[in-house]
Amino acid sequence: MEAALLGLCNWSTLGVCAALKLPQISAVLAARSARGLSLPSLLLELAGFLVFLRYQCYYGYPPLTYLEYPILIAQDVILLLCIFHFNGNVKQVTPHIAALVSSWFVLALQKWIIDLAMNLCTFISAASKLAQLQCLWKTRDSGTVSALTWSLSSYTCAILLRFVIMLALNIWVTVTVLRYQKTAIKAE
Template sequence: MMVSESLGDLVSQYFAKGIVLVIADLLSLITVSSCLVIKVPQINTIRESKSTKGISVLGLCLELFSYTVMISYNYTSGYDFLSYMEYPVLLLQEYVLIYYVFKYQGLLGKRAQIFAIFYVAIATLIYLKIFPIMILTFLVPFCTPIGATSKVLQLVAILRSKDASSVSRTTWALSAFTNMTRIYTVYVQSHDWMLLSNFLISTFLSSSVFAAACVYKKKVKKA
């Protein structure tokens, strides 16, 4: 009886903070959950088509850099894992995605191997907390423009090739959705205008890539 009353009190206290914040928490949960599979549709699309038409290699590399810096900074700073849990998941998916893109573009040569060795070496230093945190602190502010640039490059790649047959619309729809939910959660919880501007730009760019993918996939089908 006491347990049920205590549970009831906790629920009441939680909802007492207001429906606006409750919705923000729910959207945050949905956002993190979406990140668990956000790259999977794109990976499957490339595997099935065995083609990477319309995929920007440079955009993927910039995205890899952004994810790596963010997870490294959070880890080295000793922040709670739950506060940046989506980044390791996104990073693992990014590794798989880059592998298949490089594979079908014939880029798995010596340069890629050297880069991989260098990347693993740096990652090891970061894991052992030997890598200077000052460098990571310096790089963090660049993640926002780099992330935006990666999306712009992806959009340009589709527009130039006029072929989005290898681009997953589901992945970009999820990207736009998760960024849009973050606009609400950030506005409600912190009013951080820097973060808001980041998510606004990301929502617009992800939506643009999604729209371009829809347009050029239709054209390919008609042909």
């Protein structure tokens, strides 16, 4: 039963990731505008996906553990092209794509580079979300931002919620142990 549930979670996440950005791309194309989308957010998200994919490839993980990342990267690149097209800056996409392609090779130059990048991946991902929030707060206009895309993204993260809860509880136990150790030392 447990294996079946895990398999369902894995495959449903992969399925959701395969279509994750499609509502956003569709909204931008339908509106012929990228209003409300944060370019820094998208670039940070692409960087995070790229780091994670490169890390998995570098260390030889099985493709099924990272199969969603090439799909997400492809969707983000399409979205990036849409943003530059509708903002009238198509020529400015070239340096961004060149930087992403170059980083693929730079990440694997030294083991410490890929390891450091992977350690920073959570911060990069969080910065991406904060950049989108900042854009929304600043403009007070969601423009063509797709609520469905963000909801699907939330679903893929919800599966990891168990680990966040366990982390919080483990930290709580650790702090409690340390607190009571100090109390026991003082009592002696």
